[in-house]
Amino acid sequence: MILVLLPAYNEEESLPQLMPKLQQTLSGMGEEFKILVCNDGSKDGTQAMLEEYSKQMPVEIIRHKINRGLGESSRDLFERASEIVQSGDVVVRLDCDDTHEPEFIPSIVAKIREGYDVVIASRFAPGGGQMGVNGYRAFISRCANLFMKVFFPIPGLKEYSCGFRGYRAEKIKEAIGFYGNNFIQLKGLGFTCTLEKLVKFKLINAKFGEVPFLLRYDQKQSASKMVSSITTLGYLVMTLLYHWPWGGWRTSIKNRHMDWTASNDKP
Numbered sequence: 097m098i099l100v101l102l103p104a105y106n107e108e109e110s111l112p113q114l115m116p117k118l119q120q121t122l123s124g125m126g127e128e129f130k131i132l133v134c135n136d137g138s139k140d141g142t143q144a145m146l147e148e149y150s151k152q153m154p155v156e157i158i159r160h161k162i163n164r165g166l167g168e169s170s171r172d173l174f175e176r177a178s179e180i181v182q183s184g185d186v187v188v189r190l191d192c193d194d195t196h197e198p199e200f201i202p203s204i205v206a207k208i209r210e211g212y213d214v215v216i217a218s219r220f221a222p223g224g225g226q227m228g229v230n231g232y233r234a235f236i237s238r239c240a241n242l243f244m245k246v247f248f249p250i251p252g253l254k255e256y257s258c259g260f261r262g263y264r265a266e267k268i269k270e271a272i273g274f275y276g277n278n279f280i281q282l283k284g285l286g287f288t289c290t291l292e293k294l295v296k297f298k299l300i301n302a303k304f305g306e307v308p309f310l311l312r313y314d315q316k317q318s319a320s321k322m323v324s325s326i327t328t329l330g331y332l333v334m335t336l337l338y339h340w341p342w343g344g345w346r347t348s349i350k351n352r353h354m355d356w357t358a359s360n361d362k363p
């Protein structure tokens with residue numbers, strides 16, 4: 097099965113663009129699929145639209161009455177995903193602002209099935225790129241990626257900040273089983289959770305890969321919800337937590353994961 101995760105906040109303009117393309121791509125892949133959306137306290141017609149779509153395709157909605165932010169929404173999506181999926185399934189998470197084209201899902205899924213745990217749709221892989229990104233945003237994004245490469249290097253990875261990614265079902269179950277409520281700790285810090293997930297998978301020895309991806313920012317209808325000041329603060333907090341010499345994530349999580357793996361291996 098392919099399980100698609102969509103965090104949605106006030107996306108009534110974008111959903112009518114995205115959902116038919118998603119349905120078309122997924123139904124052409126020859127396996128079962130499901131779309132799990134977190135409607136995070138949207139104040140527009142998102143909920144009504146999603147309920148309508150759920151009559152035409154397999155859509156499950158997690159509804160937050162209050163806007164709780166991307167961190168808490170990601171937590172809920174990944175926790176629910178870990179309950180739904182079985183061995184062999186692939187989970188794909190994308191934005192629903194119509195900048196992440198579903199046509200890239202098959203190559204993400206294929207790469208996961210080659211044996212990767214996390215596959216990132218990469219603007220910086222050969223053949224990838226971006227359209228409609230203004231100079232300021234492109235600069236911020238470059239800085240974020242450079243920052244990640246320096247402080248949280250993952251061999252072979254060029255794209256750190258794009259949230260369009262595939263995950264192997266077993267690795268999601270492992271992550272939720274191991275981290276529990278700490279899978280996403282930096283909840284109030286906006287889009288930091290996209291990077292935190294990467295770091296959390298890195299710490300449990302995930303195998304990362306990339307596939308080329310063209311970001312269609314030119315198709316963006318809704319305003320961006322990324323608050324760069326909060327996200328920057330989040331990066332700094334995460335860097336401190338990770339590299340902190342007295343029990344920082346880098347050493348403490350790795351050690352705990354080794355113990356956890358050893359005890360889980362026992363009959």
Ligand SMILES: Nc1nc2c(ncn2[C@@H]2O[C@H](COP(=O)(O)OP(=O)(O)O)[C@@H](O)[C@H]2O)c(=O)[nH]1
Nearest residue numbers: 103104105136165166169191192193320321322
């Ligand atoms: N659940 C949830 N989703 C959000 C929130 N803010 C943004 N999103 C979703 O997260 C994705 C990324 O947001 P977006 O505005 O596209 O950011 P950008 O692409 O970086 O400009 C989109 O699918 C949004 O609908 C939020 O507070 N809660």
Ligand SMILES: [Mg+2]
Nearest residue numbers: 191192193195
């Ligand atoms: Mg987006």
